[in-house]
Amino acid sequence: MSTTRETLEFQAQTRELLQLMIHSLYSHREIFLRELISNASDANDKLRFLALSNPELLGKDSDLAIWIDADAARGTLTVRDNGIGMSREEAVSHLGTIAKSGTSEFFQRLTGDQQQDAQLIGQFGVGFYSAFIVSERVEVLTRRADAPDSAGVRWESSAEGQFSVETIERAERGTSVILHLKEDAKEFLDPFRLRALVRRYSDHIAFQVRMRKEGSATLEYEPVNQAQALWTRPRAELRDEEYRDLYRHIAHDGADPLAWSHNRVEGKREYTSLLYLPSRAPFDLWQREAARGLKLYVRRVFIMDNAEQFLPLYLRFVKGIVDSNDLPLNISRELLQQDREVEAMRGALTRRALELLARLAKEEADKYQQFWREFGRVLKEGLGEDAANRERLLPLLRFASTAGSSNDETVGLADYVARLRPGQERIYYLIGESLDAARESPQLELLRQKGIEVLLLADRIDEWVMGQVSEFEGKRFKDVARGELELAGLADQADRARIEAERKESKALLKRFKDALGQRVLEVRVSERLRESPALLVRGEGDLSAQMRRVLATAGQSVPVSQPVLELNVTHPLVRYLESVSEPEAFGELARLLYDEASLLDEGQIANPSDFSRRLNQLLVRLIGPAAPPPPAAAS
Numbered sequence: 001m002s003t004t005r006e007t008l009e010f011q012a013q014t015r016e017l018l019q020l021m022i023h024s025l026y027s028h029r030e031i032f033l034r035e036l037i038s039n040a041s042d043a044n045d046k047l048r049f050l051a052l053s054n055p056e057l058l059g060k061d062s063d064l065a066i067w068i069d070a071d072a073a074r075g076t077l078t079v080r081d082n083g084i085g086m087s088r089e090e091a092v093s094h095l096g097t098i099a100k101s102g103t104s105e106f107f108q109r110l111t112g113d114q115q116q117d118a119q120l121i122g123q124f125g126v127g128f129y130s131a132f133i134v135s136e137r138v139e140v141l142t143r144r145a146d147a148p149d150s151a152g153v154r155w156e157s158s159a160e161g162q163f164s165v166e167t168i169e170r171a172e173r174g175t176s177v178i179l180h181l182k183e184d185a186k187e188f189l190d191p192f193r194l195r196a197l198v199r200r201y202s203d204h205i206a207f208q209v210r211m212r213k214e215g216s217a218t219l220e221y222e223p224v225n226q227a228q229a230l231w232t233r234p235r236a237e238l239r240d241e242e243y244r245d246l247y248r249h250i251a252h253d254g255a256d257p258l259a260w261s262h263n264r265v266e267g268k269r270e271y272t273s274l275l276y277l278p279s280r281a282p283f284d285l286w287q288r289e290a291a292r293g294l295k296l297y298v299r300r301v302f303i304m305d306n307a308e309q310f311l312p313l314y315l316r317f318v319k320g321i322v323d324s325n326d327l328p329l330n331i332s333r334e335l336l337q338q339d340r341e342v343e344a345m346r347g348a349l350t351r352r353a354l355e356l357l358a359r360l361a362k363e364e365a366d367k368y369q370q371f372w373r374e375f376g377r378v379l380k381e382g383l384g385e386d387a388a389n390r391e392r393l394l395p396l397l398r399f400a401s402t403a404g405s406s407n408d409e410t411v412g413l414a415d416y417v418a419r420l421r422p423g424q425e426r427i428y429y430l431i432g433e434s435l436d437a438a439r440e441s442p443q444l445e446l447l448r449q450k451g452i453e454v455l456l457l458a459d460r461i462d463e464w465v466m467g468q469v470s471e472f473e474g475k476r477f478k479d480v481a482r483g484e485l486e487l488a489g490l491a492d493q494a495d496r497a498r499i500e501a502e503r504k505e506s507k508a509l510l511k512r513f514k515d516a517l518g519q520r521v522l523e524v525r526v527s528e529r530l531r532e533s534p535a536l537l538v539r540g541e542g543d544l545s546a547q548m549r550r551v552l553a554t555a556g557q558s559v560p561v562s563q564p565v566l567e568l569n570v571t572h573p574l575v576r577y578l579e580s581v582s583e584p585e586a587f588g589e590l591a592r593l594l595y596d597e598a599s600l601l602d603e604g605q606i607a608n609p610s611d612f613s614r615r616l617n618q619l620l621v622r623l624i625g626p627a628a629p630p631p632p633a634a635a636s
């Protein structure tokens with residue numbers, strides 16, 4: 001690569017992000033300092049890690065720290081580290097593009113509303129570019145720890161779409177970010193203000209952040225922060241604000257976490273963990289390849305980001321750190337996967353995370369509700385993935401319910417069980433195309449009449465999830481759209497007598513229906529469920545639902561044939577009318593019409609919509625009767 005100076009264009013998205021940030025984060029502009037200190041700390045961490053296997057990298061300069069200098073005369077503020085540094089290529093790619101996953105989703109979600117977008121940017125993690133909120137020009141001088149003095153790099157930009165890079169001589173290892181402050185940002189040169197900010201943003205950082213001693217004529221520096229990894233300090237000594245600051249540093253999330261759990265384990269196995277629950281889902285929650293996992297330290301030394309082995313996939317939203325006293329410093333990702341120690345820690349950390357959730361659910365229902373909205377669908381995966389913790393997971397589930405008036409009001413299984421009707425032996429649920437569709441479904445008619453609560457579900461994975469669980473506190477789950485309702489103690493004498501009588505009286509009618517529908521249905525029977533609608537389809541206990549069949553079909557999988565049962569409300573006027581139709585063809589047409597209507601309810605679609613509409617029109621014409629005006633001649 002050439003050593004000469006070249007000018008390059010920012011990637012289009014970087015340019016857009018820069019403009020957005022400069023304009024919408026203006027009211028919190030001091031966050032740039034947090035971001036730059038955070039990057040400097042990461043750079044020192046990376047070098048310390050590499051130096052474990054290659055101590056020469058540190059050389060004589062083994063005192064890793066961060067320095068902050070304000071130069072009032074030049075109007076500059078400099079943040080310097082003696083960490084890993086960057087090569088010329090790295091400076092171009094790291095400071096010229098945004099490599100984060102989810103970038104395109106981020107841009108899609110921008111609204112143009114400054115306040116909302118500022119939040120989004122915060123969530124996206126503003127990083128290095130936040131320097132431009134307060135600077136008219138930013139210079140970066142850097143040299144990689146493993147490169148000679150002659151391979152230093154100077155990167156510079158005034159955020160107008162371009163940046164320049166050139167190779168320079170640089171004696172110091174690591175990176176200096178020099179901010180040429182805007183006229184109206186000179187407040188950040190005030191030592192008093194600066195110290196307060198630095199302390200606020202760096203107390204949790206494990207490296208000393210140093211500033212010039214006030215009033216000293218010499219170039220003497222003193223530490224401004226505690227420089228002790230926060231998680232190594234006793235819980236009682238830590239303020240919530242400190243926990244939140246550390247969260248922002250490790251999670252790159254501008255929003256506060258919902259809750260956290262900080263624990264030290266002693267004895268045979270020694271480690272400290274600090275787990276956080278974010279308050280909102282990241283953009284890439286559903287991308288399988290998205291980075292997840294904890295930050296791993298071994299005896300206070302940073303080892304790696306995104307160590308996935310410490311938590312199961314269904315807890316991928318948990319952020320945090322784990323600092324082990326026992327693992328070897330040279331542990332690699334591959335070794336983590338096989339390590340028995342890690343396996344045991346994973347079990348314990350999983351329980352910790354679930355306990356944290358249980359505590360939040362119990363003590364701060366509103367926050368838990370927010371958690372559920374953001375991450376509930378992920379947590380549900382655990383019922384299949386982690387059978388050993390099913391008992392811990394079940395009480396954490398939340399459902400829309402017929403007991404609530406809106407879909408946002410959710411209930412837990414414990415609430416449901418506490419409200420069981422006398423004689424009720426089942427936890428009833430219904431999975432629909434949408435929560436509204438489930439709430440309105442005819443499957444619920446009898447249960448609604450009897451005031452029996454039904455849990456409503458509509459997520460793609462719900463059928464699979466419910467297939468994994470069988471009971472809660474001794475009460476079995478029962479899908480109301482399958483098989484018998486299993487009312488047991490809920491059905492009274494009158495109900496039973498009614499059904500019995502209807503069955504007896506309708507034998508012939510049921511047979512005519514079955515003959516008319518043939519293989520479309522397994523059976524036609526008198527419905528216990530229906531009180532208002534004429535007909536519906538019911539699946540067998542082991543059959544796949546319409547929803548699941550569609551998911552499989554979309555995924556190109558073969559879908560097993562299954563015949564639903566058609567249930568009739570034999571007291572419904574339409575069904576009564578059918579009984580009086582003796583002409584087989586007319587009966588067949590009407591039976592098909594009812595069947596199609598029931599499939600529409602069941603699947604949200606019918607096999608042959610034009611057939612359905614022809615039949616419906618025929619029926620309507622018959623209803624209108626001879627009084628109807630003649631159709632126009634050309635109509636079909």
Ligand code: ADP
Nearest residue numbers: 039040043085086094095125126127128129175
């Ligand atoms: P993030 O830190 O979230 O990755 P940034 O925009 O803050 O995003 O930084 C982009 C990249 O630039 C970093 O990932 C890192 O590789 C590099 N970088 C930034 N600051 C430094 C620094 N002080 N020393 C070394 N590399 C740095």
